[in-house]
Amino acid sequence: MxxxxxxxxxxxxxxxxxxxxxxxxxxxxxxxxxxxxxxxxxxxxxxxxxxxxLVAAFAVPPQAPPPAAPIHQALSDLGTVGRPRxxxxxxxxxxxxxxxxxxxxxxxxxxxxxxxxxxxxxxxxxxxxxxxxxxxxxxxxxxxxxxxxxxxxxxxxxxxxxxxxxxxxxxxxxxxxxxxxxxxxxxxxxxxxxxxxxxxxxxxNDWALYPYGDLAVRTWARRANPDHHWPADEPSFARTWRRVTGDSLATYTVLTLALGCRHSGSI
Missing domain, CATH: 1.10.340.30 (Hypothetical protein; domain 2)
Structure with missing residues (x-):
């Protein structure tokens, strides 16, 4: 693998x-x-x-939907991310x-x-x-x-x-x-x-089911693009996140968690 x-x-x-x-x-x-x-x-x-x-592979779509532009590049830099189920x-x-x-x-x-x-x-x-x-x-x-x-x-x-x-x-x-x-x-x-x-x-490994308004996703979405206005509270962030990620909600969620894992260290 x-x-x-x-x-x-x-x-x-x-x-x-x-x-x-x-x-x-x-x-x-x-x-x-x-x-x-x-x-x-x-x-x-x-x-x-x-x-x-199964070790599933996750990568952002080649062409980002316009709302996803604030985070697309930072997550693209991860390349293909594997995560074992x-x-x-x-x-x-x-x-x-x-x-x-x-x-x-x-x-x-x-x-x-x-x-x-x-x-x-x-x-x-x-x-x-x-x-x-x-x-x-x-x-x-x-x-x-x-x-x-x-x-x-x-x-x-x-x-x-x-x-x-x-x-x-x-x-x-x-x-x-x-x-x-x-x-x-x-x-x-x-x-x-x-x-x-x-x-x-x-x-x-269905990351559309993850509680994507939680602190980890909020933290690393802001780190991916600190210039974007991300709501601070969980319900508002979750609504914004659904709009930004669209049909790629699961992929963007797990890759944002992967960004945090990579930079904060999880071992």
Whole structure:
């Protein structure tokens, strides 16, 4: 697989010398190690016999619709961006919960520490290893102290609610269209529109479902073109963003997040 740039926005990415690795699991006990060096990526099967996850390619249209001119050039400079689809709906849900309210850097630290403490392990080179996010079954075995000592006390209730709901309905949810799934996930206590949209976008790679009025998109749209008048509040920005991006809403959204990932660092 070759891309000009491959997104490493998910907190599961781990540095290892000049490479980065991510242990990816699906919801049926298959697992792969995705390794990236530069713009080159490769999968290694760890368990199961399912096909590796899809790495989708995103690039801006050759000709930008006039409203998209404020951001088109900055995103064109990224070239073709690859992003692996999260094959685990459970991990996508859990990741969105961990990301709620807090900054991205803090969410990465909490996610990784929780994986290290309670997730399954795969050995890398030398003495290094990498861990997956604990399964919903494992999450439900954890005590209140387990959550507290890993800095996740605030996430305890939504993660437990999500784990119970996933075990009961995960199989049927995986068969729904992404747009319907966004609505279904919001029936879980502690999962609102932002978390549901972020989780389903991660799982499906349909970035029209991402909550594109959020702070990350607003921040990097302004960075792409600081001279353009971007509304400061989320509802007004979201309306402007839909108008500016038109039929390419999903592409411009994920590429704007990729711009942030590239310049702010996500590893």
């Amino acid at each position: 070759g891309f000009d740039y491959l997104m490493t926005d998910h907190p599961a990415w781990q540095p290892d010398g000049d490479s980065f690795h991510r242990l990816m699991t699906d919801d049926e006990n298959s697992a792969w190690l995705l390794s990236v060096r530069g713009s080159q990526a490769s999968f290694r099967a760890v368990s199961g016999d399912a096909f590796p996850p 999260n094959p685990s709906l459970w991990d996508a849900m859990a990741t969105a919960i961990v990301r709620q309210v807090i900054r991205a850097g803090q969410a990465r630290r909490l996610y990784r520490d929780f994986c290290l403490r309670f997730g399954s392990r795969v050995a890398l080179s030398g003495e290094k290893d990498i861990h997956s996010f604990p399964s919903p079954e494992r999450v439900l075995t954890l005590s209140d102290d387990d959550f507290t000592h890993s800095g996740m006390a605030f996430k305890r209730r939504p993660l437990r609610h999500a784990a119970r709901a996933f075990l009961a309905q995960g199989e049927s949810w995986s068969k729904l269209s992404p747009s319907v799934l966004v609505k279904e996930l919001q029936t879980i206590p502690g999962i609102g529109p932002w978390s549901a949209g972020a989780a389903v976008a991660d799982w499906s």
